[in-house]
Amino acid sequence: MLFVSLFLFLMGLVWGSFLNVVIYRMSHGTSFAKGRSICPKCKRQLTWAMNIPLLSYLFLKGRCAYCHKKISIQYPIIEALTGIFFVWWFVVGFNFFKLVGNPWSFIQPVFWLSVGLVMLAILVIDLLYMIIPFGLNLTLFSLALAYRVALTGFGIMTLTDFIRALLSGAGVCLLLVSLQVATKKIKKVDGFGLGDIYLVPSLGLLLGWPKILPGMFLAFVLGSIVGVVLLMLKKKKLTQYLPFGPFLILGTAISLLWGSAIWAWYLSFLV
Ligand SMILES: [Zn+2]
Incomplete structure (x- = not known):
């Protein structure tokens, strides 16, 4: 070992x-x-x-x-x-x-x-x-899609789960696009890069439902914490762009490992 x-x-x-x-x-x-x-x-x-x-x-x-x-x-x-x-x-x-x-x-x-x-x-x-090369996003998406299609084809993943995974990615994509439009209207700055928006469909495919929820939640929480700390340290101004990709990746990595446990823990508060 x-x-x-x-x-x-x-x-x-x-x-x-x-x-x-x-x-x-x-x-x-x-x-x-x-x-x-x-x-x-x-x-x-x-x-x-x-x-x-x-x-x-x-x-x-x-x-x-x-x-x-x-x-x-x-x-x-x-x-x-x-x-x-x-x-x-x-x-x-x-x-x-x-x-x-x-x-x-x-x-x-x-x-x-x-x-x-x-x-x-x-x-x-x-x-x-502060960029995500399109080639890398495309590579990640192709890998994730091929893997999920193969798993579904061989009956290891159910078709329902596959569709849920696709919709999870599309849902977060839509969320980021609407947040992008909103921040552009209010603050006249880009909230997210196009790279982030191209990245999330892959993350949806990798995480699936419901692990996408803790994954994206963690990404937003981590991003906000780091953003606020940088603001307080005066390393960044409010109008400056903070790359969101690293937080999306970190949230996804954590949720891949412990997403089910986090989700079960969260649900235990609801009942
Ligand atoms: Zn040299």
């Missing part, structure tokens, strides 16, 4: 470093298929030894080997986060994935690992650049 976890952490570091490349090139509008990594400051090509996830950053003490300018802390953080995500995926999913027979015992872990990576990329890009 420990050996596997260590191996997965290292795998995660490598994927994290790939994710860094994707994030950098997506936000700079270049295709991420070509070319080797360069220092963003002096544009010189990095050797493989300067490109080792996490370790290179530590050995170079966070500076470029050529120009000695600071390397963004974003790189080692994303690498470490992806490493932790891989281990977490294994520990949390280990028993869960064993519940299903072939071929799902293979498809499910791969699906949730891919979905997790795309969600991590969306979270970081939205946090750093």
